[in-house]
Amino acid sequence: MATILVVDDELGIRALLSEILSDEGHAVEVAESAAKARILREQCKPDLVLLDIWMPDVDGVTLLKEWSASGQLTMPVIMMSGHGTIDTAVEATKFGAQAFLEKPITMQKLLRAVEQGLTKPAPRAAAPTPPVHLATVTPITAASSYAGMNNVVSPVRSELVGGDAHHHHTSPITYGSMQQAPAMNGHAPSGPSHEQSFELDRPLREARDDFERAYFEFHLAREGGSMTRVAEKTGLERTHLYRKLKQLGVDLGRSKKTAAN
Helix, strand or coil: CCEEEEECCCHHHHHHHHHHHHHCCCEEEEECCHHHHHHHHHHHCCCEEEEECCCCCCCHHHHHHHHHHCCCCCCCEEEEECCCCHHHHHHHHHCCCCEEEECCCCHHHHHHHHHHHHHCCCCCCCCCCCCCCCCCCCCCCCHHHHHCCCCCCCHHHHHHCCCCCCCCCCCCCCCCCCCCCCCECCECCCCCCCCCCCCCCCCHHHHHHHHHHHHHHHHHHHCCCCHHHHHHHHCCCHHHHHHHHHHHCCCHHHHHHHHHC
């Protein structure tokens, strides 16, 4: 049978998939992070990889791109996610993923995807590319919005509602550049503003992450840092919400302090 590498940061998912695949006669290796996955890929040379998208260190799509660019994508890769989108699935497929499984994964879907993955030829290894020099970038957060800002008109909305399409305002849209609301009785209002502007001239993934980060920080502050109420408000399960906040780098402690103030 095949050697399968399961990469997922959730212990329960790793244990469940490992048990199912082992019962089918496969040899299973598990990794809780992209760093461990890199090591096991070299050590056990898996015939197939089940790769989670949202992980704390490096997300699955980035790891997939890394393997593709360095000529290491010599095995079928099946992506997994509990809150993936069509855009994410398309992006993963573009970089060599053979299938996309949405959590919760049923046994039938898992075994069918694994069977199909093992019968398909492995993706052609891309020619190695020169090393990419990565810079460490401090994530942009919505922290500046906690100073309290009102009267902020979204530049995008001003172009879409009641404006002249041929004479709209074209000044740069800068994320985090908010207008300060006047102090009330000598006290500046606290909490993130419900209206914020974002820089749109950049890749969709970056713009989406910044929007989601600001969205969740707003609701955390509004709900007093309560994960239960935010989960109900946003329609996400608590587990998925917590993983999403970790992936976006949202500071839960800061949100609670902001709400208390």
